[in-house]
Amino acid sequence: MAAGSTNETTKPSSKLEHGIRADLAEGRLAVDRRLPSERELAERYGTTRITLREALSHLEMDGLIYRENRKGWFVSDRRLVYNPLWRTDFQRMTREQQRQASTELIEAVSAVGPDAICELLETLPGTEFWRIRRRRRVDGRLVVFVEHHLSKSVFTDILEQDLAGSLTSLYRERYAIEYGDVFFEINPIALTGMPAAELHCSDGTFGLQIVRVNRDQTGRILDCDVEYWRHDAVSIRIDTRESVR
């Protein structure tokens, strides 16, 4: 719902920003979801690129538009509703929201876990894990980069499986593992380095980091996911009336 309350905005920041907002809302701007070039926009609104970019950044932070590194500005679609407590796989979750998801495997290797990960997974520093990096799209748009760290002892032969599909299903079907308790953490951060590169956004773009530690039905720690979301693409929702799915 993105509760609009209390946003009457005394000082509308700038006419420019509002002009663009209106033009966006009424479809006068985006052609096929992509905005005209910054130079063209600056000219059209009679301002300089710097000022124009200031206004676009505001709209970006507000989740109305987003940037693809060196490609341009695009109009954001509605947010994907995401509940980190759900054990539904990504495909099904998006399907239930009438949206289409796809997953791309970036790499799957054995690697030493960073100290922070080892601590979360309650192992000694320097422990090796299967490190699976993937990225996901919703309706064609790249929205999240995920790094999984899996216990090597639990998932001995996982590299031989299809890792572009659902890990949830794999756990259940191949290893007869059901999810149990979950711990997760949500942090607003700046996307940099690999997450930024993989999501095709410029270094320093605002994003949401979700770290999750999954256990099985017996309480054994299975893995840890670190997700980096484009901030305008997601809305976290949790309802305690729903049982964990």
Next chain:
Amino acid sequence: MAAGSTNETTKPSSKLEHGIRADLAEGRLAVDRRLPSERELAERYGTTRITLREALSHLEMDGLIYRENRKGWFVSDRRLVYNPLWRTDFQRMTREQQRQASTELIEAVSAVGPDAICELLETLPGTEFWRIRRRRRVDGRLVVFVEHHLSKSVFTDILEQDLAGSLTSLYRERYAIEYGDVFFEINPIALTGMPAAELHCSDGTFGLQIVRVNRDQTGRILDCDVEYWRHDAVSIRIDTRESVR
């Protein structure tokens, strides 16, 4: 833990940003948590204010520093760990983290709920609620602006109570109400209008909106909070092994 994984950053953005990062880390910069003026910093690093501000914005998004509208840049403290499922009151929650909280009442009036709020509270559009606006500080810093919408029929005389204290305690002690189910939603947004003004941040600063609908032990809807957080001040954490406190 703010998992540092995957942030090796191929291209370190700019020397400037890294210089400031290092100077911050080693205490060469912030005097009493406030950075020198932008003009002084620009001169010190041999650059212009615009470029300097770009770098500062990156650090701001990364949660290292924050801005107070027209006052300057300040060094961020550690994030407050926040679990929207806890029913602990704010005071106790902060105390458990060795931090000190304070709450200021901004207003408490009867007001028509915005459509989005009425929908969440499952009432007809145009329904009146008690609207309580408050802001909270942690260790002296303004970190969150909260707007409560309370059922007028449940809390008939709440305006006569002390509204700068804990509503949780008030519910329990005055109305013998215990919390039951909760629904909440977390959205990364730009802070504008009243939330921005009350938090003393400039219009368009990045923030976290948390909308929460509380029910009592019988399932009756009690109220709805809309919280606007300074993004660098909070880390959301949920662990299903903890029972709801």
Next chain:
DNA sequence: TCACACATCTGGTCTATACCAATGAGGTGA
């Protein structure tokens, strides 16, 4: 027909300068 090199456009970054408005410190007067 297809792969590759090149020219062009676009965003990313930067310099230099300027004015406005809010803030806050200091001084003034009651």
Next chain:
DNA sequence: TCACCTCATTGGTATAGACCAGATGTGTGA
């Protein structure tokens, strides 16, 4: 002693112009 006013400083915003590097499209040559 305290309220008020003044003014220097600071952040917020803007103009104008420039260069670089990645992305894209085009045309050439095999």
